[in-house]
Amino acid sequence: MNKILIAFSAMFCLLSFNLALAADFNAAETYTTSCHGCHGLDGSISASGIESFKGKSAADLEKMLVGYQDGTYGGQGKMVMTGLVKPFSAEELKALGEYMAKM
């Protein structure tokens, strides 16, 4: 019985740790500090001729960000974005995509 309890509490600890890690990344804050200068606070400024983010889905935005990171997406100005998305994890890029889709 004790072993089961210990296993359960260990699992719970791991779970809450994971949730805490995910919550540590604040997409809104990241966007405001790292992205709004070129794209605008509401995503409506189109940097170097790209369309604004408005109306794009979270999945599409995430795909673009991941693409910049692995070099499979981008236009003439992609060097700028490739450098910018480098430090983010896949989950963080997903969170950024979700945030931008709601702007």
Ligand code: HEC
């Ligand atoms: C220094 C200016 C600059 C900053 C800061 C910047 N971007 Fe960009 N962004 C660009 C440029 C230029 C492009 C067009 C690149 C290309 O030619 O593919 C672009 C393109 C994009 C695209 C693709 C849009 C499309 O329709 O193809 C996304 C998504 C994006 N940026 C998200 C972000 C996010 C998220 C951040 C913050 C982490 C960010 N950008 C910060 C300049 C910037």
